[in-house]
Amino acid sequence: MATDPPSPVPSSYLLHPSDSPSLTLVNGLLTGDNFPKWQKAMTRALNAKNKLSFVDGTLTPPDPSSTAYPQWNQTKDMVLTWLLNSISPSIANSLEYHTDPRAVWVDLSSRFCHGNNARIYQLKRALSSLQQTTNSVHEYYNQIKQLWDELGHLQRNTDLKDLQKQVEDEQVFQFLLGLNDSFASLRTQILAMDPLPSISKVFSILFQEEQQRLLHIQTPPSESLALALPP
Known part of the structure; x- marks a missing residue:
């Protein structure tokens, strides 16, 4: 009996060989008072890497049993690391227990977007x-x-x-x-x-x-x- 071919991995899940956990996407760390400028620069950088969907709420995580889940999970952690690399240590320390880049994005917006x-x-x-x-x-x-x-x-x-x-x-x-x-x-x-x-x-x-x-x-x-x- 023929089986269905595995679903293709979405392009946003894929990482380039040059992508690494030490990468800093924007110039200037987020310190709080520069949040609008930082957010705009980070949005451009993530969009250029086709990873904006990991923070803007438009990406639905795959089912853990899906063949795409391991790649999604790896890319998710990479995007999370990029975010933390671009935040001043005093702020990043309070975000270490987040496991989802979307949660970090929302947390930062709730802190600084109304200031x-x-x-x-x-x-x-x-x-x-x-x-x-x-x-x-x-x-x-x-x-x-x-x-x-x-x-x-x-x-x-x-x-x-x-x-x-x-x-x-x-x-x-x-x-x-x-x-x-x-x-x-x-x-x-x-x-x-x-x-x-x-x-x-x-x-x-x-x-x-x-x-x-x-x-x-x-x-x-x-x-x-x-x-x-x-x-």
Whole structure:
């Protein structure tokens, strides 16, 4: 009785002879604050090697009894090693017990993908203070274009609702950029909120903080002490 021929191994499972566990796919290790740039570079590198499906959720693992399973398992571990090679040791150590590159990808996204507000603020601050100084026009253009490109990547939206939120967030960023450094701690807390609060809410938070400071300054020491003591 004739038997069916074994199913062909998908091309994404195959490794090139030059592929090795010591390979680093991108320049610059992931440190956390550079996650968007790292993720974009890693996506390109994995796609070039036909291995992006191991992290983007489009690949379904084969049945363990399948003839393709050993090759899939080997390639999976290779992709996982490549990912860990491209992450700073302080972060990679916390990922060592993951056995699936997709799990590492999701873990990193959950940690760093929502921290864009602080980076957007840093980019806008850099843009507002950037000057040509002694650089050539070409060097100055390269500097500002790099900031524009990263900012555009972080703020890329196509949905009308998202675009409206982006306009509202822009008001928040502009307001925070002009604040005195005495509000630096509170500004950091606001930037850590996801999503960013509305400009009216940000104003309310800062106004209340300012009023509390004024009250503390205007309250005589004896009265302040009396208010702090229980009746």
